[in-house]
Amino acid sequence: MSLNPAAAGETSIDYAALRALVVDDSPGMRSALRLTLANFGITKIQMVANAAEAIFQIRNRPCDFILCDFNLGEGRDGQQLLEELRHSHLISLETVFMMVTAESFYEKVVATAELAPDDYMIKPFSAEVLRNRLEGILLRKRAFAPVYRHFEAQELEEAIAGCDALMRGKPKYAVDAMRFKGELLVAAGRFDEAEALYQQVISMRAIPWARLGLARAMHMQNKDQAAEEELRDVLEHAPEMVSAYDLLSDVCLAQKNPAGAQAALEQGVAISAKTVRRQQKLGEVAHANGDLDTARTAFTQAVEKGRHSIFVTPADYGNLCRVQIEQGDLKAVADTLKKNRSTLQSSPEGQLVMAVTQGMAHTHSGNLQEAARALDEAAGLRAAGIRGDAQLMLDLAGTCMAHGRNDEADAIVGEVARNAHDSDALLTKAKRIYSEAGRTDAGTGVLAAATGDVRKLNNEGVVLAQRGDFHGAVDKLLTACREAPYNPRIMMNAVWVILKYIDQIGMDEAMIGTARSYLAEAERQAPGHARIAGLRLQMKELETRFGIHRKSTA
Amino acid sequence: MSFDGSDFYAALIHELKNSLALLSMSIERIPQQGEARHDAPVDEARLLCQGVIDRLNQALLIYKAANGPIHPMIDAGSPHDLVHELAEQTMALARGRIRVETAVSDAVPALWFFDRDLVGMALINAIHNALTYARSTIRIEADMVDGCLSLAVRDDSSGYPEHILTSVATGVPYRATGTGLGLQFSRLIAQSHDNRGRSGELRLSNDGGAVFRLMLP
Structure with missing residues (x-):
């Protein structure tokens, strides 16, 4: 290691100061990796076996470098860990996250995921390659440090200027700088400039991430037909690019093609079933399409795969139970609630989901006394200011009406309508509740009053x-x-x-x-x-x- | 109890890669003792282990190729870094027995577009061959030739036998074993890199030794 401080700035890495975390479920691999890292001069090394331990460790002691195996046995995989760490801001952009994978196929899935690691290593790899890659990333992060700091302070203009400076001054990082600048332009709402930037990258080489960026920039400008053509072509060449299916589903929905959206999400799920948000979205789209079987499978997967995941909310249990009720499978509803009782009881939103779901289920089975008790509980939670998503609140309103609690129902529908005065889907659903209860005229009045005030x-x-x-x-x-x-x-x-x-x-x-x-x-x-x-x-x-x-x- | 064939296969491969990773990391940690009786077999084991890794990677590539064309994952990468990384790997394998030189021409841009993993796999395979046959020196080169990035591995061996040169030049396969097997894969990898209607190439020649050259458009 260089002792010359002038030379130390550009190219040398102080490995002794680097805090490393190794995440691997195999004890043999953990100790082999530790010895390999120690050979580089890294001495501050923590080792954990799974995602939960990693999160615990990082909360207590921030680290600079995470070397994580993609496959972590039962529970979350490395990609899910990365998504949670970034989503909860447990690691900054300056933290190095390297994924280790032995899956000959998943290397591509991981590398092209929306939230990609800084690099990935395909097992088996040599110590020299690992050290070279790590050093390359550390030097790159050093060059990007000012850009990252501006970004994290929400100073997008300054961050964009920083990328421009790198594009001019550091040819080696020019494409990385363009990639980050594209994301910054999208974050700043400058979609036309992002589109031009991605076109510029593509004119050098049609790399998949640039084409995906182009499609996203076009979608944000409502150029959905062009975005769809781009995405379909990308997927023909890189069918394993999962994030392209997610964007394709958005593009299809924007063009009022819910069947296309569902098909795209189903393809994405077939490649990578573990992403909770993709399963949630598939469930919602399939439910809206009336495909209850697919919706049920997707919501079940979201809840199962996402056990302990921060992306699972009480609404997911509500969504699953709603489908089960619509299928008339009340036994499954009871099982779902029983199995997840402690999770749901632990938050007021969860309690509301439980109360509304029980109210609906008991109403369906004709157990009116139990249903009324559940509705009372929901009313109490609502009085305390607890709210669920619009679907859940409309379910609550419908159940209230079935029990003749019309004033309560009207108040709930009014609130949903005021908060979604421009959502055709929710207003249509609200109207249906009234027509099913034989109160079509009353419904028209409630909805007109609620949306009218806000609209006016x-x-x-x-x-x-x-x-x-x-x-x-x-x-x-x-x-x-x-x-x-x-x-x-x-x-x-x-x-x-x-x-x-x-x-x-x-x-x-x-x-x-x-x-x-x-x-x-x-x-x-x-x-x-x-x-x-x-x-x-x-x-x-x-x-x-x-x-x-x-x-x-x- | 019943097995799903493909799941079983995938799990086996997974285990095999993990074991190989552990084995190679273990061999790398055996210190040199400056004594041929100890060091020579360790060096040999290290090379053999890399050879097994090469073959496994080739087997997986053939499995993928059998299920459809190879889709390289092309992104911007630094040819300078690639040469540097390969040189360090080569030095670790050569253990001072063979001199390792690098040469990156000024014409080579800071970035080029290629699949780092596939190209690295082809070149390291050529390097393993060179380590077996070279007399004293291996040279890893990057240059611009005919508008392509040319990545070459040059040694001072007695060169490729005639039938290999003919086979690679004409694309007619021959009984592929050992060296020849790796070359067939390298050719596939080179050809999977295409840009604006132009495909990559593998060029072999003898010029003071064997010259293995990937041409990436």
């Missing part, structure tokens, strides 16, 4: 904003937000007019605080919505202009 406030606010009366617009939209506290469209409009208002009259700390929390809530309700990135960028620009620093950006 929203439209008035938007008109005022277009006239330049941002103060009035903010008033209207904040009222709309209070009426419909979970409506992402309304919240995004509110954020938009608040930012316009501040732009016009100057900084208002309380206002920007409100905008910030509405934007966060909007993202919770509609993750990945195309408008969110742009709003976040506008907010950042205002904050910078008026000198507000939320995070230390030294």
